[in-house]
Amino acid sequence: MDAILKPIGSQVEAEVSSKPVARPSREDAEAAVRTLLAWVGDDPDREGLVDTPKRFVKAYKEIFGGYFEDPAEHLKRTFEEVGGYDDIILVRDIPFHSHCEHHVLPFDGHAHIAYYPSGGVVGLSKIARVVDIFAKRLQTQENLTAQIVSAIDEHLSPRGIAVMLEAEHKCMSMRGIRKEGVSTVTTQFTGVFRDDPAEQVRFMTLVRGGR
Structure with a gap:
């Protein structure tokens, strides 16, 4: 069978x-x-x-190993001994490699992920693992962004999440319009990031800081 x-x-x-x-x-x-x-x-x-x-x-x-991994396995363990820390946590410049579901051609880039904890925090490497799990599936960049947000929200229940993905798509540079060096940026915000534009500015400032 x-x-x-x-x-x-x-x-x-x-x-x-x-x-x-x-x-x-x-x-x-x-x-x-x-x-x-x-x-x-x-x-x-x-x-x-x-x-x-x-x-x-x-x-x-x-x-495409991401089809056989569950992000919940990496997000289920949290740590509460953080000295009362309740401010923004940002993991910046996470490299990822994925494939466009329309042409099965690569798109590569970096993810920037921030959240405001509501209790415990998750190990920093686990955020990168979540990106990898969803990236190692046939994707659109928009869907990849939304899946990362959904997984973090479901398992950590933070007060807010901010995700930005920047990527270059080979389906634009290798075929069709054949434009090299074009970047696509997607963002999604929840909670305090969505409700307060100042928090979005803070997120973008931290992401771009030192550049």
């Missing part, structure tokens, strides 16, 4: 697909790669390509 692929994590199954997806076998995936190699006009049986389907599938398993 075919395995059923059920993406896990904050609202992910509903956002990725309205129903479970039957996952093809590794052999099926490798055969599909052979078909694509032949379709572009090359010989899948030549020396340089004969092992490419295996390598391709192995690489895809790593590149």
Whole structure:
């Protein structure tokens, strides 16, 4: 019986697909790669390509590993011994690599994430892990931004969240309009950041500080 692929994590199954997806076998995936190699006009049986389907599938398993991780596992442990600290926490310049769901081409950039704790705080590396989990799925930058906010909000319940993503998309530079060096910026604010424009200014100032 075919395995059923059920993406896990904050609202992910509903956002990725309205129903479970039957996952093809590794052999099926490798055969599909052979078909694509032949379709572009090359010989899948030549020396340089004969092992490419295996390598391709192995690489895809790593590149899209976020489908098999749950951000809740990284956000469930918090620390309350912070000396009464209740001000902004900002993790800046988190690098990420993702793939556009429209052309399966890379987009790369940096995430800046801030929150006002309402109780405990989470380990700083866990914020970066959340970015990686959602980035390692087929994405749009807008959806990636919203998923990061949703996961943090659901599991930490902070008084406010601010997220900004800056990225360059290969689907714009490698094909179509072919414009190099174009950056796309997305932001989303909740709680005190959404309600108070001064907090948004503070966030942007901290993100851009020293630049």
